[in-house]
Amino acid sequence: MTHSRRDLLKGMGRITAGAVAVAAIPAAAEAAASPGGDPARRWAMVVDLGKCIGCQACTIGCIMENRVPADSFRTFVSTYEVTEGDKVGTYVLPRLCNHCSDPPCVGVCPVGATFQQKDGAVMVDSDRCVGCAYCVQACPYDARFINHETNTADKCTFCGHRVAAGLLPACVETCVGGARVFGDLNETEGAVRRLLDANKGRTKVLKPEQGTAPNVYYIGLDERFAGRVDGTPTLWRPSSHV
Numbered sequence: 001m002t003h004s005r006r007d008l009l010k011g012m013g014r015i016t017a018g019a020v021a022v023a024a025i026p027a028a029a030e031a032a033a034s035p036g037g038d039p040a041r042r043w044a045m046v047v048d049l050g051k052c053i054g055c056q057a058c059t060i061g062c063i064m065e066n067r068v069p070a071d072s073f074r075t076f077v078s079t080y081e082v083t084e085g086d087k088v089g090t091y092v093l094p095r096l097c098n099h100c101s102d103p104p105c106v107g108v109c110p111v112g113a114t115f116q117q118k119d120g121a122v123m124v125d126s127d128r129c130v131g132c133a134y135c136v137q138a139c140p141y142d143a144r145f146i147n148h149e150t151n152t153a154d155k156c157t158f159c160g161h162r163v164a165a166g167l168l169p170a171c172v173e174t175c176v177g178g179a180r181v182f183g184d185l186n187e188t189e190g191a192v193r194r195l196l197d198a199n200k201g202r203t204k205v206l207k208p209e210q211g212t213a214p215n216v217y218y219i220g221l222d223e224r225f226a227g228r229v230d231g232t233p234t235l236w237r238p239s240s241h242v
Helices: 003-011 015-024 055-066 104-106 134-138 159-164 171-176 191-200
Strands: 043-048 075-084 087-096 114-116 122-123 144-147 150-157 180-184 216-219
Touching: 055 075, 055 171, 104 114, 104 134, 122 150, 134 144, 150 180, 171 180, 180 191
Parallel strands: 043 216
Antiparallel strands: 043 180, 075 087, 114 122, 144 150
């Protein structure tokens, strides 16, 4: 049993149509969705880039667990080819929803479909969502998409259904190198807090200038790649000469 699982068990396309639909929704229906989640918890993930081998096991595990439609991703690993002088190498950057403490996607949702749980996880109520894609545009991490099967916003949920059952997110379970660690930031002796404390100065977040206070942390993140989260998700990026 991994430390993060032990800690977890212990802590336990329709834009136009959507815009028209928004105008017809009664004010009462625009009330915020029920937040849910345990307020004593603050879920977060730490990604150790020194352990990530870019195998995409996390990507496939997420797709299978959450039935993500073809050509869409809740999590994936961007792979960069890097050249420095006469040396050529690769750089990998796992990406997912950052479950920000100050999520810009929540404020722009006109119907309260995107909301933040009491445990910090950012969710989407598909019954409320009208597919306007405002949240997709507001996310600075390109971590959201419109599910073409449901015509609603979709994203990583930290596998909330698994967490509620005392399990780890699928991407954590399937990570070959143990690069992803999930847990409660409020658990002072938990794996996440221990990793962050042990790697002070080496832990960074993506696009800190956005002021969203992400809850996905990276150990060993190269600042040259910290802002490279724009564009359509792909499993291979063009060469980057840096």
